[in-house]
Structure formats: structure tokens, C-alpha cells
Amino acid sequence: MQESHARVYAAIAAIPRGRVASYGAIAARAGLPGRARLVGKLLGETPEGMELPWYRVLRASGHVALPPGSRGFREQCRLLRAEGVEVINGRVPLSRFGLDADLDRALWGMPV
DNA sequence: GCTTTGACGTATG
DNA sequence: TCATACGCCAAAG
Numbered sequence: 001m002q003e004s005h006a007r008v009y010a011a012i013a014a015i016p017r018g019r020v021a022s023y024g025a026i027a028a029r030a031g032l033p034g035r036a037r038l039v040g041k042l043l044g045e046t047p048e049g050m051e052l053p054w055y056r057v058l059r060a061s062g063h064v065a066l067p068p069g070s071r072g073f074r075e076q077c078r079l080l081r082a083e084g085v086e087v088i089n090g091r092v093p094l095s096r097f098g099l100d101a102d103l104d105r106a107l108w109g110m111p112v
Numbered sequence: 113g114c115t116t117t118g119a120c121g122t123a124t125g
Numbered sequence: 126t127c128a129t130a131c132g133c134c135a136a137a138g
Contacts, residue, residue, distance in 0.1 A: 022121085023119075023121080024121055024122095027120085032134095034120095034121080034132075034133055034134095035120090035133060035134065035135095036119095036120035036121060036133085037118065037119090037120045037121090037133065037134065037135085038120090038133080038134065038135070039119085039120080040118070040120060041118065041119080041120095041135065042119095043119055044118080044119055045136095054119085057119075058119090059119085059120065059121085060120075060121060061121095064119085066119055067119090072119080073119095
């Protein structure tokens with residue numbers, strides 16, 4: 001397990017219930033700015049058994065990253081809605097459920 | 113080693 | 126809103 005990987009997992013685990021974050025934001029918080037794809041790759045390789053709120057991670061646009069209609073896609077929508085997050089047509093309104101600067105600071109404590 | 117392939121992001125038109 | 130282009134980088138072939 002690489003240090004960078006551990007930090008990515010930690011950043012994801014820190015997302016509060018009922019909230020979502022983008023791949024880019026996670027990468028940035030893990031000290032890997034510009035490496036959103038790495039986060040996606042990690043999640044793709046992450047076994048289902050791992051306890052990680054992977055479903056709280058979306059694209060910067062608010063769209064669910066998985067192929068619409070796929071197993072994972074439906075699972076992600078289900079889990080999000082179970083937390084009270086609105087998923088409309090495979091998309092989440094980040095204006096309300098995304099982590100804004102204030103909450104971000106409160107969570108990860110630190111600035112950029 | 114080089115090329116291809118992604119659960120991505122930002123800029124442009 | 127959709128499409129293209131380019132940046133990014135670890136893995137797999």
C-alpha cells in the first residue's frame with residue numbers, strides 16, 4: 001500500500017454522510033493535484049469488501065462516473081439516496097450536496 | 113520500452 | 126448541453 005493510496009482512502013473516508021465529493025477534490029486533498037484519474041483507478045481496483053464510502057465520489061460535474069444502467073451505477077444511486085442525497089438522472093446537485101470551501105476546511109482542516 | 117486505457121478535469125467553441 | 130483537445134499517470138499488453 002502506497003502512502004498516496006492511503007491518503008486517498010483517508011480523504012474518501014472523511015466525506016460526511018449525505019455529502020459527496022469529486023475525484024479531483026479527493027486527489028487534491030490526498031496531495032495529488034491533477035491526478036483525479038488515479039483516484040478513479042484506485043476505486044476500480046478496490047475490492048467490495050473494503051469499508052469505504054466510494055459511492056460518495058462523483059465527477060466534478062456531479063454525474064455518477066459509472067456507466068448508466070450498470071450494476072455499480074444502480075448501487076451507487078441506491079446508497080446515495082439512502083443517505084438523503086438526491087440523484088436525478090444519474091446526477092447530484094453539487095450546489096447542495098457538494099462540499100463547499102467552509103465544510104471542506106472544517107473537515108480536513110486545512111487550507112489549500 | 114512504447115502504446116493503450118481508463119469510476120477524471122479544465123478550457124474552448 | 127455536447128464535442129474536442131490536452132493534461133495527468135499507473136497498469137497491462
